[in-house]
Amino acid sequence: LQGQRLYTSVRLTGLLVGLFLLIMPFIFPAPEGLSDAGWKVMGVTGLMAVWWVTGPVNITVTALVPLVAFPFLGVADFKAAAAPYSHPTVYLFFGGFLIARALQRWNLHKRIALIIASSVGTRPDMLILGFMIAVAFLSMWVSNTATAVMMLPVAASVISYISGPDGDANPANNRIGTAMMLGIAYAASIGGIGTLVGTPPNAFMAAFLSAEPYNYEISFVGWMALAVPLVIIMLPLCWFILTHIMFRECLSPELRKSGAEGRKAVREALKELGPMKTAEWRVGGVFLFVALAWMFRPLLSSLPGLETINDSSIGVLGGLLMFLMPAGTLKDGLKVRLLSWEDAEKLPWGVLILFGGGLSMAALISQTGASDWIGSGLSSFETMPLLLMTLCITGTILLLTELTSNVTTTAALLPVIAALGTSAGIDPILLAVPAALAASCAFMLPVATPPNAVVFASGYITIPQMIKAGVLVNLVAIGVITLAAYFYLPVFF
Structure with missing residues (x-):
């Protein structure tokens, strides 16, 4: 279309910031406790997270980055990078x-x-x-x-x-x-x-x-x-x-x-x-x-x-x-x-690719030791009681999902949350499950989920109405998920 800009200011900024994070391991030495391979993986992770949030390209396109970045950076061959796409x-x-x-x-x-x-x-x-x-x-x-x-x-x-x-x-x-x-x-x-x-x-x-x-x-x-x-x-x-x-x-x-x-x-x-x-x-x-x-x-x-x-x-x-x-x-x-x-042919194939990209990224974070380094960096949270930690994670994920895709939020933050659990001596599943549940519970804004956008387009709802109702339902979701994760989840795992 004539006059349509390929990149808004936000998307252009995200594109450049993501590329800078990708090359940062070649400019600055790896932090103490992080291997060179792990440092490169963190660069790729930073690029994907920024691109997922700012959207310079479709989120499915961003999910293809591991197939190119990991082999070219020498942290994994193509077979290893591609394996999670067929999980x-x-x-x-x-x-x-x-x-x-x-x-x-x-x-x-x-x-x-x-x-x-x-x-x-x-x-x-x-x-x-x-x-x-x-x-x-x-x-x-x-x-x-x-x-x-x-x-x-x-x-x-x-x-x-x-x-x-x-x-x-x-x-x-x-x-x-x-x-x-x-x-x-x-x-x-x-x-x-x-x-x-x-x-x-x-x-x-x-x-x-x-x-x-x-x-x-x-x-x-x-x-x-x-x-x-x-x-x-x-x-x-x-x-x-x-x-x-x-x-x-x-x-x-x-x-x-x-x-x-x-x-x-x-x-x-x-x-x-x-x-x-x-x-x-x-x-x-x-x-x-x-x-x-x-x-x-x-x-x-x-x-x-x-x-x-x-x-x-x-x-x-x-x-x-x-x-x-x-x-x-x-x-x-x-x-x-x-x-x-x-x-x-009408299936949402992009979601399947998105799964693969997120899993490939998470696998290399674990294999290169980057997850351990992330966990050590979050040591200040180790003394936090499990109930309070679960509450903070649930609330943070839920609020982030109001503005970003639920699956990209999960893909970007789940390795960090699991690393936090390991570092704190907490079974990672006790934090990962409430994080995943919270990612699907965004009720305040039309952009938060496709169903919100669909009903908003009906004309029966104003944004203030959705926000007022959504705040209350969000609080209920945070409370139910947190209490279930603390009292009910250990029964299963």
């Missing part, structure tokens, strides 16, 4: 993407959401709760963004029924609509933490901790046992804040009748989908098979001949079944499969 967790997410894409192609995700949303009471606050439960459940399996986009028009229809023909003509002043839209965005983020494939920081953290020197295996069902209770706690608290504190209009007795009309709108949307199609039944069958296989994978692994299966192989199997299984005959007589490669 099993990358394929776990890939399989999850394929399954989610099949759900979306045949609208099964919408049917599930509408069934849940239509099963609650007729009061406006209960309708909002129904939408939040539906969105949270789907966000455990389907992209948070796709879930929010799908539910937006249905929610708008419900809001119009509740407001009635004499309702406020300005959507920004429709406070019930504001509560509904914020509930959708917040539920998408909260629900995502429930599974390893629900949001990228979860999977990145599991992959990071599975490598040397930590060697933790966090299974799919193990993570659900830890995280789903947090979803169950945080979701009603978030709903209470929205409907009983911020937007008490949702409790108005006068609106109960219009709430019944809103429920009718949900059921009409469900009716428009028609009866369950053959393709939906088959997609649902594969989805159920994969979910059960993930949950009972430890039992499956104990069977003769199945000792080597893992969550990643189960996820990819689910994707392959979608490619192989026929969808039945469509109305126009066409016969297609549940998933085609044209559908797969």
Whole structure:
């Protein structure tokens, strides 16, 4: 486009600062206690962190830097630098993407959401709760963004029924609509933490901790046992804040009748989908098979001949079944499969590359001893009580994620946080898990998460409204995650 600048002042500054950090090891000697290789890795880490924050290039492009920088700097050959890009967790997410894409192609995700949303009471606050439960459940399996986009028009229809023909003509002043839209965005983020494939920081953290020197295996069902209770706690608290504190209009007795009309709108949307199609039944069958296989994978692994299966192989199997299984005959007589490669081309491939880049960076930080050096530099925090340390990490990560990508924040800071734990004699997993959870809980700004941006674009929300509600939900998230990490997490690890 004519007149479009390639680099804003912030991006140009970030580009130059990142390049300076990259060459800094060739200008200044390595700090005491850090090897030359570790010093070079810190230069690459600095470049990637600055570029991720300032965005001179797309974050996925930045994730390719280790493939070039590490071999050219002599700290690792290409094979070693590239190995993390094919980490099993990358394929776990890939399989999850394929399954989610099949759900979306045949609208099964919408049917599930509408069934849940239509099963609650007729009061406006209960309708909002129904939408939040539906969105949270789907966000455990389907992209948070796709879930929010799908539910937006249905929610708008419900809001119009509740407001009635004499309702406020300005959507920004429709406070019930504001509560509904914020509930959708917040539920998408909260629900995502429930599974390893629900949001990228979860999977990145599991992959990071599975490598040397930590060697933790966090299974799919193990993570659900830890995280789903947090979803169950945080979701009603978030709903209470929205409907009983911020937007008490949702409790108005006068609106109960219009709430019944809103429920009718949900059921009409469900009716428009028609009866369950053959393709939906088959997609649902594969989805159920994969979910059960993930949950009972430890039992499956104990069977003769199945000792080597893992969550990643189960996820990819689910994707392959979608490619192989026929969808039945469509109305126009066409016969297609549940998933085609044209559908797969629409997957967020950049997220998979982003995983690889972050894991490659983290692996070299550990292998060159840079993590030990980082930990020694944070020795002043070693005397801090674990509860206070967890609180500080959770709050810091959550606030950073309000302005930066959650997965880039996790990739950049998880090695530092793990090093801090090791230096302080604390099991790194006790700090890494709350950090990953906090990275997905940003509720204050439209730029914080894609669901926030999606609902903000609806016109029902102003930035001050999102900030006021988001501050309270952020405080709840910080408190729940901190207490869970301190009291509940040690039960699992």
